[in-house]
Amino acid sequence: MIVITTPTGNIGHQVLDTVLAADRPVRVIARDPAKLPAGVRERVEVVQGSHGDAQVVARAFDSADAVFWLLPPDPRAASVDEAFAGFTRPAAEAMRSHGVKRVVDVSALGRDTPYAGKAGHVTGSLAMDDLIAGTGVAFRALAASGFMDNVLRQVRTIKEQGRFFDVISPDRELRVVATRDIAAVAARLLLDTTWTGREGVPLLGPENLSYNDMAAVISEVLGTSVQYEQVPGRALEEQLTGRGMSGAMVQSMLDMMTAKENGLDDAIVRTPQHATDTPTTFRQWCDYALKPAVQAA
Ligand SMILES: NC(=O)c1ccc[n+]([C@@H]2O[C@H](COP(=O)([O-])OP(=O)(O)OC[C@H]3O[C@@H](n4cnc5c(N)ncnc54)[C@H](OP(=O)(O)O)[C@@H]3O)[C@@H](O)[C@H]2O)c1
Numbered sequence: 538m539i540v541i542t543t544p545t546g547n548i549g550h551q552v553l554d555t556v557l558a559a560d561r562p563v564r565v566i567a568r569d570p571a572k573l574p575a576g577v578r579e580r581v582e583v584v585q586g587s588h589g590d591a592q593v594v595a596r597a598f599d600s601a602d603a604v605f606w607l608l609p610p611d612p613r614a615a616s617v618d619e620a621f622a623g624f625t626r627p628a629a630e631a632m633r634s635h636g637v638k639r640v641v642d643v644s645a646l647g648r649d650t651p652y653a654g655k656a657g658h659v660t661g662s663l664a665m666d667d668l669i670a671g672t673g674v675a676f677r678a679l680a681a682s683g684f685m686d687n688v689l690r691q692v693r694t695i696k697e698q699g700r701f702f703d704v705i706s707p708d709r710e711l712r713v714v715a716t717r718d719i720a721a722v723a724a725r726l727l728l729d730t731t732w733t734g735r736e737g738v739p740l741l742g743p744e745n746l747s748y749n750d751m752a753a754v755i756s757e758v759l760g761t762s763v764q765y766e767q768v769p770g771r772a773l774e775e776q777l778t779g780r781g782m783s784g785a786m787v788q789s790m791l792d793m794m795t796a797k798e799n800g801l802d803d804a805i806v807r808t809p810q811h812a813t814d815t816p817t818t819f820r821q822w823c824d825y826a827l828k829p830a831v832q833a834a
Pocket residue numbers: 543544545546547548549567568569572586587588589607608609610643644645646658662681682683684687
């Protein structure tokens with residue numbers, strides 16, 4: 538039995554589709570099963586509730602061979618520790634007590650760097666990984682770089698103003714990965730019953746790109762000029778606070794961005810395997826994801 542959390546989420550639904558295509562028994566944990574497409578609901582066992590709830594995960598992990606674990610964002614959390622390790626603790630306990638064999642989670646780059654301890658959301662992700670690894674389960678932490686899909690949050694600004702924003706320097710090289718590649722790696726690991734031990738799997742995308750590079754690609758694909766604009770941390774702080782994010786999570790986001798600017802994501806040396814594992818280029822992603830989203834906005 539393969540258990541999939543966040544089956545309605547961006548990565549989770551893509552993992553679910555691939556695992557279902559392989560015709561293996563699947564159980565999903567969903568707060569609102571009605572959000573699952575009807576064709577999917579008929580083919581999976583559903584445990585209703587949140588995967589942060591001890592009773593829910595106890596039911597869901599019964600006789601589970603493999604678990605896909607994704608931490609949902611909690612913008613109102615009182616602390617990063619509560620948002621990441623706190624949410625995961627009941628599941629870690631259930632992984633241990635139910636003898637789950639393998640867990641694949643979505644985490645972040647930055648382990649073993651000088652920034653790991655003060656990188657906000659990333660520090661939280663690494664603590665979550667430690668908690669899961671500490672159960673003794675066979676474990677793969679998918680250490681993802683920034684998602685290309687994050688750009689979709691600014692579709693309207695791109696369409697209406699020809700601009701997109703972040704706090705990172707315009708020429709700073711970044712690693713960016715498409716969520717479809719993360720989902721493909723997760724599904725492959727969930728379907729593979731041979732791996733053991735505990736490892737991180739860095740998912741870097743196929744190329745390094747700065748925001749200025751991305752703006753050039755976006756402009757070409759959309760056929761209209763789009764510029765990247767760096768904004769001060771204070772502007773991001775005001776924007777996130779305005780959306781109702783707690784002070785602790787705003788600070789966590791700012792800490793993460795500072796760590797990324799300083800080199801949090803740079804430690805892993807690229808090999809050809811990274812492009813094989815995560816082949817989608819930013820241009821391809823713009824073609825299949827950004828362009829239709831801009832047209833529909
Ligand atoms: N963005 C990045 O650049 C980046 C980089 C590295 C790692 N990450 C990690 O990637 C993850 C985000 O992945 P994603 O984009 O696939 O997420 P997403 O699309 O935002 O999906 C969130 C999922 O969580 C569910 N959910 C929300 N609140 C919940 C709660 N309280 N209890 C249970 N389920 C809840 C939602 O389901 P319903 O609302 O339908 O219940 C949905 O299925 C995060 O863990 C983040 O730390 C992100």
